[in-house]
Amino acid sequence: MAIKDELDDELKAAMRTHDRNRTDVVRQISTEVARAVKAPGFTGEADDALYRKTIASYAKKMGKALAEYERLGDRGAEAAAKLKFEVEYLARWLPKAVAEEEVAVFVDAAVQALGAADMQAMGQVMGYLMKHHPGLDGSVVSRLVKARLSEN
Structure with missing residues (x-):
């Protein structure tokens, strides 16, 4: 199954169960992919490679933000928890880390x-x-x- 189709199914399931965190992260990935497609110089189509690249880029940004929120301690705990969920949730579409x-x-x-x-x-x-x-x-x-x- 294509990543786009998986994300569409995930969004539907998240909306049915009122899972706000999953809904937000799937919508954000869809937005990031749409931006990439509309970017000047983009040629081609929104295939799995584009989705993987976009997810990897987004997960990396959120990982950096997570580290910053964790440094804030209690003041950043709520945002850190949300970002941690997003990074862990998106990990299934990322390539396995190389030792x-x-x-x-x-x-x-x-x-x-x-x-x-x-x-x-x-x-x-x-x-x-x-x-x-x-x-x-x-x-x-x-x-x-x-x-x-x-x-x-």
């Missing part, structure tokens, strides 16, 4: 394949990795690439 050890193997292979010898090649290595391994956490990849290229 850091596996990312390190990808980094080593990319450095060897490109013949990267110093930090000046960091952008090239990052681009190669993100193109060939979509779904990797960019911050983890960046940290490992820096460490690997600093060794040389």
Whole structure:
């Protein structure tokens, strides 16, 4: 079943059960996808790849906001709980996280394949990795690439 169809079914079920949190997050994803489709330069259609990219982007933003609300303690507890639900709820449509050890193997292979010898090649290595391994956490990849290229 396509992600759009799953989300439509989820929205209907959430509305039937008056689940406000699920209704809000599904509607927000639909809004984000609509924005992406209407964005200048977008060509194509709203397929599963666009939905996954949009969900990943939204979940990442909400994850960052969650960390901020958690730092506020009791003042941000209610908002943090809502954001935590959203991030956990959307996780089913996200690719499984790759272990850091596996990312390190990808980094080593990319450095060897490109013949990267110093930090000046960091952008090239990052681009190669993100193109060939979509779904990797960019911050983890960046940290490992820096460490690997600093060794040389």
